[in-house]
Amino acid sequence: MSRVFNFNAGPATLPAEVLEEVRNDLLDWRGCGMSVMEMSHRAEPFATIAHEAEADLRSLLGVSDDYHVLFLQGGATAQFAAIPMNLLGKDAHTDYVVTGGWSAKAADECGKYAHVGIAAQPQGKIYTHIPARDTWTLDEHAAYLYYCANETVHGVEFQYTPEGIKCPLVADFSSCFLSRSVDVNRFGLLYAGAQKNAGIAGLTVVIVRKDLCGHAQPITPRVLDYQVMATAGSMLNTPPTFAWYVSGRVFKWLLNNGGLAAIGARNARKSKQLYDYLDSQDFYTNPIAAADRSRMNVVFTLADKTLDKAFLDGAKAAGMVGLKGHRSVGGMRASLYNALPEGAVATLVSYMQEFVRTRG
Ligand SMILES: *Cc1c(COP(=O)(O)O)cnc(C)c1O
Numbered sequence: 450m451s452r453v454f455n456f457n458a459g460p461a462t463l464p465a466e467v468l469e470e471v472r473n474d475l476l477d478w479r480g481c482g483m484s485v486m487e488m489s490h491r492a493e494p495f496a497t498i499a500h501e502a503e504a505d506l507r508s509l510l511g512v513s514d515d516y517h518v519l520f521l522q523g524g525a526t527a528q529f530a531a532i533p534m535n536l537l538g539k540d541a542h543t544d545y546v547v548t549g550g551w552s553a554k555a556a557d558e559c560g561k562y563a564h565v566g567i568a569a570q571p572q573g574k575i576y577t578h579i580p581a582r583d584t585w586t587l588d589e590h591a592a593y594l595y596y597c598a599n600e601t602v603h604g605v606e607f608q609y610t611p612e613g614i615k616c617p618l619v620a621d622f623s624s625c626f627l628s629r630s631v632d633v634n635r636f637g638l639l640y641a642g643a644q645k646n647a648g649i650a651g652l653t654v655v656i657v658r659k660d661l662c663g664h665a666q667p668i669t670p671r672v673l674d675y676q677v678m679a680t681a682g683s684m685l686n687t688p689p690t691f692a693w694y695v696s697g698r699v700f701k702w703l704l705n706n707g708g709l710a711a712i713g714a715r716n717a718r719k720s721k722q723l724y725d726y727l728d729s730q731d732f733y734t735n736p737i738a739a740a741d742r743s744r745m746n747v748v749f750t751l752a753d754k755t756l757d758k759a760f761l762d763g764a765k766a767a768g769m770v771g772l773k774g775h776r777s778v779g780g781m782r783a784s785l786y787n788a789l790p791e792g793a794v795a796t797l798v799s800y801m802q803e804f805v806r807t808r809g
Pocket residue numbers: 459523524525526527551597599600601621622623624642645
């Protein structure tokens with residue numbers, strides 16, 4: 450068996466240890482004679498899996514009792530609608546910071562339900578930096594301020610949690626969830642689709658302050674109503690049981706490997722190694738402002754884009770896949786999620802150097 454270095458943006462690489470555990474559990478989970486896929490979500494074995502996952506996530510992130518942790522479906526995209534439906538209140542004003550494709554989509558969806566104020570967005574929608582905090586224009590009637598902590602497509606990441614926001618702060622952490630420490634108490638709500646950095650497709654984790662729940666618009670589908678889902682333990686209907694279980698194994702893996710401080714340091718080293726190389730030469734270019742560069746999704750272009758295919762083919766031959774940039778921006782993207790080993794970045798940098806030597 451040989452596993453590739455998988456730079457996919459999502460669904461994405463998982464820790465080999467987690468996959469091995471899943472394989473070992475597959476036919477018979479802890480002696481109960483069936484796989485997790487075959488269990489009733491209402492029966493005891495799955496209750497154990499579900500509770501352990503929540504407890505481990507709370508401990509990893511330091512989530513207090515003031516917050517619900519919900520295990521939902523519909524992907525991050527369902528949250529683009531669920532957030533306004535649950536949090537609007539009476540004024541129906543919201544503020545969005547638009548720094549790339551994902552926050553743009555979220556703002557667009559919110560427009561169906563509310564007045565959307567654009568608190569900040571780069572000129573010309575050129576998503577290569579985050580507008581400085583002191584240039585944002587905030588609506589004093591906004592029910593919440595929304596931003597995307599890491600723009601997966603454009604490779605732009607907040608290195609800080611915005612300060613001085615009077616309304617609840619809401620953030621999409623889909624592609625940087627559990628990639629470093631974060632103070633959950635600064636947020637009204639944060640959420641992440643699991644398939645980038647915390648598991649497999651089908652599960653979305655929502656962490657929401659309890660006092661913000663219970664005020665959903667009457668039209669809110671019950672599966673998207675945070676209070677309804679919290680009361681039901683995220684089991685109003687059948688939850689994505691297998692995805693929930695896999696995320697639980699990922700949370701344990703993180704806890705057993707030093708938690709978020711340790712993984713954060715490792716992620717900083719991995720991305721620095723690649724950015725340092727990109728900055729040291731002029732065949733490859735990363736267009737992102739240095740202070741806003743993503744540690745998870747590193748985008749770059751080749752000086753001659755007719756070489757893109759040769760670059761990707763060569764990478765594949767060398768055991769590296771998933772480096773093609775998103776279709777909307779082109780070029781390359783290396784996603785360096787938690788489970789990507791440090792050796793993968795070293796291998797990529799050597800390959801890039803070799804490619805310049807032979808083709809550049
Ligand atoms: C992938 C992604 C989404 C969309 O996730 P789905 O689960 O496909 O709906 C939203 N936001 C960010 C930041 C993402 O990376």
